[in-house]
Amino acid sequence: MAKESIERAVVLLSGGLDSATVLAMARDQGFECHTLSVDYGQRHRSELEASRRLSESLGARSHRVVSVDLRAIGGSALTDDIDVPTEMGEGIPVTYVPARNTLMLALALGHAEVQAARHLFIGVNAVDYSGYPDCRPQFIAAFEDLCSLATKAGDEGQRFEIHTPLIHLSKAEIIRQGTALGVNYADTISCYQADEQGRACGVCDSCRLRKAGFEDAGIKDPTRYV
Amino acid sequence: MAKESIERAVVLLSGGLDSATVLAMARDQGFECHTLSVDYGQRHRSELEASRRLSESLGARSHRVVSVDLRAIGGSALTDDIDVPTEMGEGIPVTYVPARNTLMLALALGHAEVQAARHLFIGVNAVDYSGYPDCRPQFIAAFEDLCSLATKAGDEGQRFEIHTPLIHLSKAEIIRQGTALGVNYADTISCYQADEQGRACGVCDSCRLRKAGFEDAGIKDPTRYV
Numbered sequence A, B: 001m002a003k004e005s006i007e008r009a010v011v012l013l014s015g016g017l018d019s020a021t022v023l024a025m026a027r028d029q030g031f032e033c034h035t036l037s038v039d040y041g042q043r044h045r046s047e048l049e050a051s052r053r054l055s056e057s058l059g060a061r062s063h064r065v066v067s068v069d070l071r072a073i074g075g076s077a078l079t080d081d082i083d084v085p086t087e088m089g090e091g092i093p094v095t096y097v098p099a100r101n102t103l104m105l106a107l108a109l110g111h112a113e114v115q116a117a118r119h120l121f122i123g124v125n126a127v128d129y130s131g132y133p134d135c136r137p138q139f140i141a142a143f144e145d146l147c148s149l150a151t152k153a154g155d156e157g158q159r160f161e162i163h164t165p166l167i168h169l170s171k172a173e174i175i176r177q178g179t180a181l182g183v184n185y186a187d188t189i190s191c192y193q194a195d196e197q198g199r200a201c202g203v204c205d206s207c208r209l210r211k212a213g214f215e216d217a218g219i220k221d222p223t224r225y226v
Helices: A017-028 A046-057 A100-115 A137-150 A171-180 A205-217 B017-028 B046-057 B100-115 B137-150 B171-180 B205-217
Strands: A008-012 A032-039 A062-067 A119-121 A161-163 B008-012 B032-039 B062-067 B119-121 B161-163
Touching (some): A008 A017, A032 A100, A046 A062, A062 A100, A100 B100, A100 B137, A137 A161, A137 B100, A171 A205, B017 B032, B017 B119, B017 B171, B032 B046, B032 B100, B046 B062, B062 B100, B100 B119, B100 B137, B137 B161
Parallel strands (some): A008 A032, B008 B119, B119 B161
């Protein structure tokens, strides 16, 4: 699926399994990829180091880290000092970061405008979305419309496109496709409470979904657990 | 215009003339106001100190500062090391911060969700908007729709309302209304390149619009110039 002329894309990269796969997919589609990692004061800072390694190994043209201190507005187990849940519950989990994807896409849009990129990639998933409202196709479509109204480029008649290649894939399908594209999942971190060396707890929601994904895909789980 | 039951609002407060007026208007409408200032690595950090003073003097219930280091994605004279223009030019000025209001509203939305506020106030203005695409009513309406899709509260059927009380006012009208509501404009900073003591340059676009506003309003300009 190589593109005829090289177009630029901004790829949101958390350092996790999903966004690493998205980067590999964007590269496979022929985009010149500029990765953006957002450091929002989360516990798992080892993800940022993983993002840097993944950007390099998966052929991104540039990698930037934007720091946003979300602790000032609070509201999530990922940034506050409350326990991360180890049981799957009903409804929206406490690990929900308020307006997170709105914020991530706003930063990606700003970066895209500066880079003259018209494509944004984000690894949202509506299958395993665990009740996060900002992972649904309707949200993505609304943000795509907003891009044209929000920017100088949009003002000049250009359209932005938000790509969500994982949105309807199961975790096992994501892992299978990423493995085929050469993603080394040992370099990715999904755990909500990874330690400083990037080792996973094995018991949080994110670890459980990831483990089950490797099992369902029939692929050996390379995750380093504590 | 006192409201029957007290509702919470998040008010975006830059420390400038416009947002200070918005805070006074929101309080006058009976809202319990929670101000949010965004420190995006801009040159005029004295604005943040002004925001704190204004939050106190204009009766906000809380004031938070969120830091976002936009310098990592560049693209603006406000955050990069290029000169601020002193002539009014055609089109979109280089002081444009990419996707700024999208980012500001995303942060305000996150804070509103945590504070159980359903009202956001932002001092955008379509009269003196100088070509910023994200100051137009269409942009605001699109973001308001996005709020319902982006949040847990929206998922539960609640609506967010974005208030833009300045959108159709001239600078002179803003100054007249704010003065009537007791805003002390000596405490506000509009200058793109204010010094560390908060004194204005008097020559940048923002200073010129502000000066002309006080003249048109027939109100003495209390700004401290260098």
